[in-house]
Amino acid sequence: MKEGAGNLFAWAKLVADVLVPLLLAWIGYVVTAHFHKVESRLNLDAVIVSKRIAFYESISKDLNCLYCFASYIGAWREISPIEAIATKRRLDAATFGATPLISVSLISAYLSFTEALFEMKRGRGMSTRLRCNVAMHREAHGESWDVNWERLFVPESERIKREEIANCYQRLLEAFSLDFGLDARRITLLERPEISAD
Numbered sequence: 781m782k783e784g785a786g787n788l789f790a791w792a793k794l795v796a797d798v799l800v801p802l803l804l805a806w807i808g809y810v811v812t813a814h815f816h817k818v819e820s821r822l823n824l825d826a827v828i829v830s831k832r833i834a835f836y837e838s839i840s841k842d843l844n845c846l847y848c849f850a851s852y853i854g855a856w857r858e859i860s861p862i863e864a865i866a867t868k869r870r871l872d873a874a875t876f877g878a879t880p881l882i883s884v885s886l887i888s889a890y891l892s893f894t895e896a897l898f899e900m901k902r903g904r905g906m907s908t909r910l911r912c913n914v915a916m917h918r919e920a921h922g923e924s925w926d927v928n929w930e931r932l933f934v935p936e937s938e939r940i941k942r943e944e945i946a947n948c949y950q951r952l953l954e955a956f957s958l959d960f961g962l963d964a965r966r967i968t969l970l971e972r973p974e975i976s977a978d
Contacts, residue, residue: 825961828881832959835878842867843893847949850897850912851942857920861932865908868898882959889955893948899934909933911940 848854849864859867875882875890894900899909914933918925957963 829961831881835881836956839871839874842871846897847945850945852916861910861917861929864910865932868894868908886955886959889952893952896940896945896948899938907932911938913939
């Protein structure tokens with residue numbers, strides 16, 4: 781019996797001597813493959829975030845232009861209704877062109893912002909209309925006001941309040957922050973001092 785137990789022990793030692801290095805090699809391979817996968821994902825995420833930042837940089841001026849136009853702050857008096865609608869169309873093209881890179885929540889925030897500022901989908905051949913105060917824009921443009929611009933605004937009863945515009949713009953900026961991997965810092969646009977073009 782002692783001889784059989786000795787043989788069993790020798791066989792067990794031989795199996796352990798072979799299996800332990802194989803097991804360690806397999807564990808090393810699995811861990812290394814996992815770390816390579818994580819590293820590749822982190823590199824891809826960094827590329828995506830840099831593309832998202834480049835996208836934001838390419839449209840931020842136009843976004844701010846629309847926000848100022850509809851909120852009567854900054855250089856809003858220098859923007860005609862025609863330019864505001866053209867700016868929206870440029871933003872639409874850029875945003876919908878970037879959909880593979882940006883999150884659904886960012887697209888949703890963008891749509892909420894533009895739907896707050898514009899009456900869209902009015903029917904075939906019908907132009908987009910602005911939801912802001914035509915009287916403010918008429919007064920700001922003075923003698924350079926084109927009476928044809930009147931049709932580019934919704935009736936007064938359908939206008940949007942500046943607070944709603946600020947809230948939509950704030951949510952859009954927060955969505956960008958989240959897409960950059962940052963905390964959605966609350967940008968309190970409503971508490972900012974008004975900037976006048978005077």
